[in-house]
Amino acid sequence: MKIVFQQVPQWQDMPHAEAELSRRMMHAAQTLGFNALESCDLDEIDRFHPDIIFPLHFFVPKLFDVFTVGCMWNPTYAIERNKAWDNVKSYDGYGVASVIQEQLVRAFKFKSPVPYLIAPLYPSTNTTVFSPPKQFASPVYIGSNWSKDRHKDFFLEAKDIHIHGPKKSWQYLEEVGGKYQGEIPFDGKSALMTYHQAGIGLALHHESHNREGIPSMRPFEIAASGAVMIADQNDFVQRVFGDNALYLDTELESVELAEQLEEHIRWIKSHQDQAREMASACHEIFCQQYSLEVLLEGLVNDVIRFKQERKSNLASTEDLPSVELIVRSDGKEKKRLVRALHSIQRQTYPCVKAHVLFRGKADDMSELEEAVKQELPALNVCYTHAVGEADRGTQFYSGLRSTTAAFVGFLDHDDVVFHDHVAVMMEILLCDQDAALVYGGSVKVWEDGDPPEGELRRKLAYFHDMEGFLEKAFITSNAYLVRRTKIPWQIMNLPIPSMACREDRLFLQLLYRDKAKFIFSEKVTSAFLCNVSKKGHSNENDEMLEQGKVGSDLILRPATSPWRHAENVPPVREVLMLKLMRRILAAIKNDFQQISLHLKNFFK
Incomplete structure (x- = not known):
C-alpha cells in the first residue's frame, strides 16, 4: 500500500499546521508498514504511483487517478470564504473530524449520483509511551x-x-x-x-x-x-x-x-x-x-472495503452493455497515443473497446496497429481508416457514426481517462434510463516543460453542474459517455459540415438543444493534457477558432431568430463579409503575406 500525504504547493516555504501533521502521518504510515510520501511536488507524487492520496487542506482538490480522501478538519466558514466547494466535492472519500462535519458532507453530497466514503479522521499525533510529568510548571x-x-x-x-x-x-x-x-x-x-x-x-x-x-x-x-x-x-x-x-x-x-x-x-x-x-x-x-496509527489503519481498511464493494457490485451486474471510446489520431505522436489507449485498457468496466479513427496513410496505420499490439496486447481495439477526412468536424462525426456500441465516448490521442471513468459513467447511465449523457470533472495537466507563469502543473479546471453549462468552461471531450439511442437523428444521418474546431462543443450544444438529459457525476475521471510548447491542448490557431465559431453559430442559429426580420440588419452573407474584412485589416498590421492568402480563400 502506497500512500501520499499531499500538502499545499503555495505553502511550501511557510510554517503551517499541515506540515507538522504531514510528518506525523508519515510516521504513522511507516509504523503500520505502508510505503508513504509527504509532498507538495505534483511531479514527485505522480512518479510515486500511490494507492491513496490524502490532501491535508481543502485548497488541494483531487488531481490524480488515485482514490483521494479529503481531510475535513477545517470549519465550514473557511471553505465558504475561500470558495473551495468544488475542491471538497471532488474527493472520493472524506475523513471527518466532528459530527457536524459528517452532516456537512452528507448534505453537500446528497445529490451526488455515485457513492462516496466517509470515516473518522482527526488532526492527531503519534502513539507514545506514557511518562508522568515530573513537575507542574507554567502551563x-x-x-x-x-x-x-x-x-x-x-x-x-x-x-x-x-x-x-x-x-x-x-x-x-x-x-x-x-x-x-x-x-x-x-x-x-x-x-x-x-x-x-x-x-x-x-x-x-x-x-x-x-x-x-x-x-x-x-x-x-x-x-x-x-x-x-x-x-x-x-x-x-x-x-x-x-x-x-x-x-x-x-x-x-x-x-x-x-x-x-x-x-x-x-x-x-x-x-x-x-x-x-x-x-x-x-x-x-x-x-x-x-492516535494517528489507530485512525490511519482504520481509514485505510475502510478504503479497501469500499473499493472491493464497488468492484463486487459491478461484477454482479448481468449483461453489461458495451462501450466504445473513439480515439482520433494521425499516428504522429505514437507515445501519446499508446498512453491514451493504455488508459482505456486500465478501465475497471469490463466491456470497453477502443476505436481508433486513423487519418494518415494506410501503410502507417498498419505500422500503428502492430506497435499498439506489441505495447498493449490485452487491449480490445479496432481501427477505422478515415480517408480524406482532414477537418476535425468530419473526423468527429464520422467516428461517432462508425461505432456500434450502445454507449459511446471520445478520447483525444494526447489525453487520458482515469481507471474508473467508464465504470462511474455507466453506473449512472444504467440507473437512469432517461439520461442521455453523463460527464465528470477533468484535471488540466501541463506537460513537456514548466507550466506558464502563475499556473500549477495540475489543477481542477473543469468541474461544474449542468446549471453552469452555458456560462462556464465546456465539458472536455474525454469527460463523458453518451447513450446512442438518445443522439438526435440528424447528427447520425445528415451531411457533415466542415469544422476546423469546436466540433465537440457543438455536439454537446446540439444534445442540450434537443433537451437531452445531462447528469454530472461529481467525480473527477479524466485528464486534459496541455503541451507547454503549443501553449495549449491542440494545434488550434486564431483563424481556426474564428472559423469554428462562425460555423457553430450558423448551425445553432434559430430558424425564427428575430433579427432576420429587423430593419437595416445585414444578412448572414454580409456579416461573414464584414468578419472577413476585419481579419484582412488585422493581417495588414501584422503580415502583408497573409493578405493574398485571405483573398484567395475568399474568391474560392
Whole structure:
C-alpha cells in the first residue's frame, strides 16, 4: 500500500499546521508498514504511483487517478470564504473530524449520483509511551495565532503562562516579560516534549472550531505528551476526555478567565497524584482510539472495503452493455497515443473497446496497429481508416457514426481517462434510463516543460453542474459517455459540415438543444493534457477558432431568430463579409503575406 500525504504547493516555504501533521502521518504510515510520501511536488507524487492520496487542506482538490480522501478538519466558514466547494466535492472519500462535519458532507453530497466514503479522521499525533510529568510548571500554549485577536486580552491578563509560536504572530506579548517563549520546530516531536516538561498544556480553540465541535491538534498533543490538559468548551474534548481534563469557560471576561486558569493551576499543584492519574487516563483514551496509527489503519481498511464493494457490485451486474471510446489520431505522436489507449485498457468496466479513427496513410496505420499490439496486447481495439477526412468536424462525426456500441465516448490521442471513468459513467447511465449523457470533472495537466507563469502543473479546471453549462468552461471531450439511442437523428444521418474546431462543443450544444438529459457525476475521471510548447491542448490557431465559431453559430442559429426580420440588419452573407474584412485589416498590421492568402480563400 502506497500512500501520499499531499500538502499545499503555495505553502511550501511557510510554517503551517499541515506540515507538522504531514510528518506525523508519515510516521504513522511507516509504523503500520505502508510505503508513504509527504509532498507538495505534483511531479514527485505522480512518479510515486500511490494507492491513496490524502490532501491535508481543502485548497488541494483531487488531481490524480488515485482514490483521494479529503481531510475535513477545517470549519465550514473557511471553505465558504475561500470558495473551495468544488475542491471538497471532488474527493472520493472524506475523513471527518466532528459530527457536524459528517452532516456537512452528507448534505453537500446528497445529490451526488455515485457513492462516496466517509470515516473518522482527526488532526492527531503519534502513539507514545506514557511518562508522568515530573513537575507542574507554567502551563504551555502552542499556536500559530492565525486569528490575531483570539483570546488576546486573556493572554495579556494571565500571569502564569508560557506561549510558543511564530514570533510575528505574538509581537504583542514580547513586551510582557517572560510569556512568549519563542518558536517550536515543526518536527513532530518538539511540541510534545514542551508540554511534557511543563506538565500542563492549554488547548484553546477558535470559536468556529468550537461551533462545529472540531478539535485542533492541541488536545491530542497534550494527551500524548502525558501532561494535564486544560481545555475550553470544545464539544469533542468534553465528550472524549470528560472529567480527565480541566476546563475553562471562555465566555467569561478576560480577568475572570485568567483567575479561573490560576485556580486550575493551584489545584493541580496541590493534587499532583490525582492530576497525574487524569493525565494517564487521557493518554490511554488517546492511544486506544485517537492516535494517528489507530485512525490511519482504520481509514485505510475502510478504503479497501469500499473499493472491493464497488468492484463486487459491478461484477454482479448481468449483461453489461458495451462501450466504445473513439480515439482520433494521425499516428504522429505514437507515445501519446499508446498512453491514451493504455488508459482505456486500465478501465475497471469490463466491456470497453477502443476505436481508433486513423487519418494518415494506410501503410502507417498498419505500422500503428502492430506497435499498439506489441505495447498493449490485452487491449480490445479496432481501427477505422478515415480517408480524406482532414477537418476535425468530419473526423468527429464520422467516428461517432462508425461505432456500434450502445454507449459511446471520445478520447483525444494526447489525453487520458482515469481507471474508473467508464465504470462511474455507466453506473449512472444504467440507473437512469432517461439520461442521455453523463460527464465528470477533468484535471488540466501541463506537460513537456514548466507550466506558464502563475499556473500549477495540475489543477481542477473543469468541474461544474449542468446549471453552469452555458456560462462556464465546456465539458472536455474525454469527460463523458453518451447513450446512442438518445443522439438526435440528424447528427447520425445528415451531411457533415466542415469544422476546423469546436466540433465537440457543438455536439454537446446540439444534445442540450434537443433537451437531452445531462447528469454530472461529481467525480473527477479524466485528464486534459496541455503541451507547454503549443501553449495549449491542440494545434488550434486564431483563424481556426474564428472559423469554428462562425460555423457553430450558423448551425445553432434559430430558424425564427428575430433579427432576420429587423430593419437595416445585414444578412448572414454580409456579416461573414464584414468578419472577413476585419481579419484582412488585422493581417495588414501584422503580415502583408497573409493578405493574398485571405483573398484567395475568399474568391474560392
